[in-house]
Amino acid sequence: xxxxxxxxxxxxxxxxxxxxxxxxxxxxxxxxxxxxxxxxxxxxxxxxxxxxxxxxxxxxxxxxxxxxxxxxxxxxxxxxxxxxxxxxxxxxxxxxxxxxxxxxxxxxxxxxxxxxxxxxxxxxxxxxxxxxxxxxxxxxxxxxxxxxxxxxxxxxxxxxxxxxxxxxxxxxxxxxxxxxxxxxxxxxxxxxxxxxxxxxxxxxxxxxxxxxxxxxxxxxxxxxxxxxxxxxxxxxxxxxxxxxxxxxxxxxxxxxxxxxxxxxxxx
Amino acid sequence: xxxxxxxxxxxxxxxxxxxxxxxxxxxxxxxxxxxxxxxxxxxxxxxxxxxxxxxxxxxxxxxxxxxxxxxxxxxxxxxxxxxxxxxxxxxxxxxxxxxxxxxxxxxxxxxxxxxxxxxxxxxxxxxxxxxxxxxxxxxxxxxxxxxxxxxxxxxxxxxxxxxxxxxxxxxxxxxxxxxxxxxxxxxxxxxxxxxxxxxxxxxxxxxxxxxxxxxxxxxxxxxxxxxxxxxxxxxxxxxxxxxxxxxxxxxxxxxxxxxxxxxxxxxxxxxxxxxxxxxxxxxxxxxxxxxxxxxxxxxxxxxxxxxxxxxxxxxxxxxxxxxxxxxxxxxxxxxxxxxxxxxxxxxxxxxxxxxxxxxxxxxxxxxxxxxxxxxxxxxxxxxxxxxxxxxxxxxxxxxxxxxxxxxxxxxxxxxxxxxxxxxxxxxxxxxxxxxxxxxxxxxxxxxxxxxxxxxxxxxxxxxxxxxxxxxxxxxxxxxxxxxxxxxxxxxxxxxxxxxxxxxxxxxxxxxxxxxxxxxxxxx
Ligand code: SF4
Ligand code: SF4
Ligand code: SF4
Ligand code: SF4
Numbered sequence: 110x111x112x113x114x115x116x117x118x119x120x121x122x123x124x125x126x127x128x129x130x131x132x133x134x135x136x137x138x139x140x141x142x143x144x145x146x147x148x149x150x151x152x153x154x155x156x157x158x159x160x161x162x163x164x165x166x167x168x169x170x171x172x173x174x175x176x177x178x179x180x181x182x183x184x185x186x187x188x189x190x191x192x193x194x195x196x197x198x199x200x201x202x203x204x205x206x207x208x209x210x211x212x213x214x215x216x217x218x219x220x221x222x223x224x225x226x227x228x229x230x231x232x233x234x235x236x237x238x239x240x241x242x243x244x245x246x247x248x249x250x251x252x253x254x255x256x257x258x259x260x261x262x263x264x265x266x267x268x269x270x271x272x273x274x275x276x277x278x279x280x281x282x283x284x285x286x287x288x289x290x291x292x293x294x295x296x297x298x299x300x301x302x303x304x305x306x307x308x309x310x311x312x313x314x315x316x317x318x319x320x321x322x323x324x325x326x327x328x329x330x331x332x333x334x335x336x337x338x339x340x341x342x343x344x345x346x347x348x349x350x351x352x353x354x355x356x357x358x359x360x361x362x363x364x365x366x367x368x369x370x371x372x373x374x375x376x
Numbered sequence: 377x378x379x380x381x382x383x384x385x386x387x388x389x390x391x392x393x394x395x396x397x398x399x400x401x402x403x404x405x406x407x408x409x410x411x412x413x414x415x416x417x418x419x420x421x422x423x424x425x426x427x428x429x430x431x432x433x434x435x436x437x438x439x440x441x442x443x444x445x446x447x448x449x450x451x452x453x454x455x456x457x458x459x460x461x462x463x464x465x466x467x468x469x470x471x472x473x474x475x476x477x478x479x480x481x482x483x484x485x486x487x488x489x490x491x492x493x494x495x496x497x498x499x500x501x502x503x504x505x506x507x508x509x510x511x512x513x514x515x516x517x518x519x520x521x522x523x524x525x526x527x528x529x530x531x532x533x534x535x536x537x538x539x540x541x542x543x544x545x546x547x548x549x550x551x552x553x554x555x556x557x558x559x560x561x562x563x564x565x566x567x568x569x570x571x572x573x574x575x576x577x578x579x580x581x582x583x584x585x586x587x588x589x590x591x592x593x594x595x596x597x598x599x600x601x602x603x604x605x606x607x608x609x610x611x612x613x614x615x616x617x618x619x620x621x622x623x624x625x626x627x628x629x630x631x632x633x634x635x636x637x638x639x640x641x642x643x644x645x646x647x648x649x650x651x652x653x654x655x656x657x658x659x660x661x662x663x664x665x666x667x668x669x670x671x672x673x674x675x676x677x678x679x680x681x682x683x684x685x686x687x688x689x690x691x692x693x694x695x696x697x698x699x700x701x702x703x704x705x706x707x708x709x710x711x712x713x714x715x716x717x718x719x720x721x722x723x724x725x726x727x728x729x730x731x732x733x734x735x736x737x738x739x740x741x742x743x744x745x746x747x748x749x750x751x752x753x754x755x756x757x758x759x760x761x762x763x764x765x766x767x768x769x770x771x772x773x774x775x776x777x778x779x780x781x782x783x784x785x786x787x788x789x790x791x792x793x794x795x796x797x798x799x800x801x802x803x804x805x806x807x808x809x810x811x812x813x814x815x816x817x818x819x820x821x822x823x824x825x826x827x828x829x830x831x832x833x834x835x836x837x838x839x840x841x842x843x844x845x846x847x848x849x850x851x852x853x854x855x856x857x858x859x860x861x862x863x864x865x866x867x868x869x870x871x872x873x874x875x876x877x878x879x880x881x882x883x884x885x886x887x888x889x890x891x892x893x894x895x896x897x898x899x
Contacts, residue, residue, distance in 0.1 A: 117484055124443070133425070142461070245424065259432040
């Protein structure tokens with residue numbers, strides 16, 4: 110499956126942002142209710158899997174403003190998943206690249222690997238997760254659109270088979286060549302992504318990463334992955350230290366379990 | 377993926393097992409398990425544990441009833457939204473689109489601003505209270521605490537029939553006297569009345585109307601009222617070619633602001649720089665209006681930069697909040713009267729808060745200015761323009777001139793009907809009143825949220841209170857206001873004099889370049 114974001118149709122209402130938060134049960138932070146102009150653009154965060162970034166730029170020598178929805182691109186060949194030896198990030202056949210927190214060891218290779226800089230780490234949690242948009246795969250399973258796409262009042266987000274979305278994008282570009290730039294972002298980037306964008310302003314003016322290689326990223330990442338076991342041990346020690354520390358501060362109940370001999374089956 | 381669903385339990389690597397592994401013993405065994413591992417069929421992934429309102433849970437791309445919500449800019453001077461409270465019910469969008477005909481009437485992409493006329497009707501419809509006015513109460517508290525500041529306040533006609541509802545009184549309870557008392561208790565140095573400049577507006581606006589009819593002012597008919605700042609912005613966005621029809625009179629709030637730092641300051645011997653001019657309004661668009669760059673007549677008058685005619689605009693709800701914060705027992709307050717110099721009112725001013733009110737008051741005074749006689753009973757109760765019908769019309773005979781034809785609309789979707797007629801040259805009227813909010817200011821975007829969404833029952837009770845006050849006042853015509861007469865005598869000389877033009881009139885500018893307007897909604 111895939112989504113097509115038509116930047117020319119976005120009015121910046123952030124309904125999609127709220128829908129994502131409601132559906133995924135993401136708790137807003139204390140100061141995340143009201144926003145003032147001084148706050149500037151919001152950034153992705155562990156509890157914000159999608160955000161709308163506002164860009165002021167110029168088009169035909171006129172000041173203009175465009176809103177760009179940001180979330181995981183759900184790459185066809187996700188670098189994050191290939192970097193994850195624990196298989197906590199996986200590409201599903203339906204399209205979503207899904208994060209399974211039970212499998213995650215917190216090594217954060219995925220974060221380094223992602224060419225779009227999407228993943229966010231819960232720095233302040235004793236058991237940090239690496240969070241990102243999951244493309245609402247529970248809703249997809251019920252034949253519904255992702256939460257964000259379902260609430261968009263202007264039809265800025267269209268959802269369906271990825272091939273159809275590419276077709277739809279091409280359609281819009283050809284039927285309105287005066288409006289659009291003619292580029293579909295996400296067709297080739299990083300080997301192709303499930304989220305596609307079309308716009309009337311060049312993408313580099315809207316904060317898109319335009320230096321993303323077109324070759325699927327996993328082809329590079331396995332080279333990084335070769336080093337995994339070494340770094341892995343180092344991280345393990347560090348994480349254990351953190352774990353013991355936080356446990357002690359929290360006043361543990363799992364103490365016996367914690368210090369019990371490690372059994373062989375890995376449980 | 378499917379093939380490993382069965383033995384998922386074994387291969388799953390939890391954080392605890394990982395930590396155990398990493399501390400030594402099971403490292404290799406665990407690692408191979410992890411690398412070979414795969415997710416189960418219903419993977420335990422993050423998210424998806426929440427909910428969405430019913431209307432969004434439709435399969436595929438089927439249209440939902442209402443989708444989404446209105447966009448609110450982070451620098452919108454009038455309204456803010458608390459995203460933690462929004463439940464995506466879509467009520468705000470519904471109002472903005474169908475009552476105000478703003479959302480959906482411009483083409484996308486947006487040009488360089490979020491189109492909003494600042495009316496705040498969305499805040500009245502929001503069931504969770506997510507949308508509210510931008511809170512400016514702190515600014516006022518700070519100024520009240522500052523001994524060097526002379527804090528002066530004006531109160532709009534419509535707040536006195538709604539404020540009581542914040543304190544448990546019935547809709548439409550007349551609390552003018554308590555409101556004055558409460559403002560004194562809060563520490564305002566002068567408690568004055570926008571009704572004074574409502575009467576003044578009528579003097580200027582009726583004069584302008586007569587000049588247009590007689591051809592002394594080369595501006596088109598019908599003349600449009602200019603008291604509702606949401607409507608002004610609406611016209612600037614969507615009907616810029618009709619801007620010449622708008623009366624050049626500032627709204628009563630801005631006339632008051634301009635006089636507060638000129639006339640009042642002079643008469644009372646106060647340095648205008650030390651005055652903080654506050655207004656209490658039923659309206660969120662007034663916050664935006666006060667910020668318009670041209671609203672600094674006092675700065676031009678004194679040739680001093682940085683003077684704003686109105687410094688802070690509070691809504692009725694904000695005033696209620698201030699009274700509650702200071703724990704003033706509102707309902708137990710005695711009835712007090714306004715301070716002098718800019719505190720007198722007539723019935724004509726009181727009904728400014730009602731849809732049709734400005735028009736009715738102007739008709740009364742126009743009759744007087746043309747004939748030199750007091751208006752007859754018909755003009756004192758111009759019933760066709762009262763009530764909650766969306767578009768109202770009336771015709772009244774003025775001896776020596778002929779028939780004065782007027783129209784009234786409230787809610788910009790109704791306003792469009794009149795505007796389209798004017799644009800197409802099929803408008804028989806001389807004078808048209810536009811109010812942005814349904815019911816007029818009594819149901820403005822800053823009024824108590826007594827019913828959510830606002831109901832006609834509440835509107836009617838508030839309207840009835842205004843008309844009752846009008847009928848019971850000794851003076852019902854704006855031209856009878858003695859303080860207004862004194863103002864002309866002492867400073868302005870006569871309506872539309874040079875100084876009056878400077879202080880009380882303004883110009884509006886097209887905002888058509890901010891959007892690509894649509895004349896009908898795309899469905
Ligand atoms: S955008 Fe980043 S996080 Fe999302 S699938 Fe691609 S590599 Fe993974
Ligand atoms: S819901 Fe649609 S219009 Fe609103 S911000 Fe999101 S993408 Fe843009
Ligand atoms: S204030 Fe009025 S114009 Fe602005 S979003 Fe709300 S309803 Fe629409
Ligand atoms: S009316 Fe209020 S709760 Fe409903 S969508 Fe609008 S802001 Fe959200």
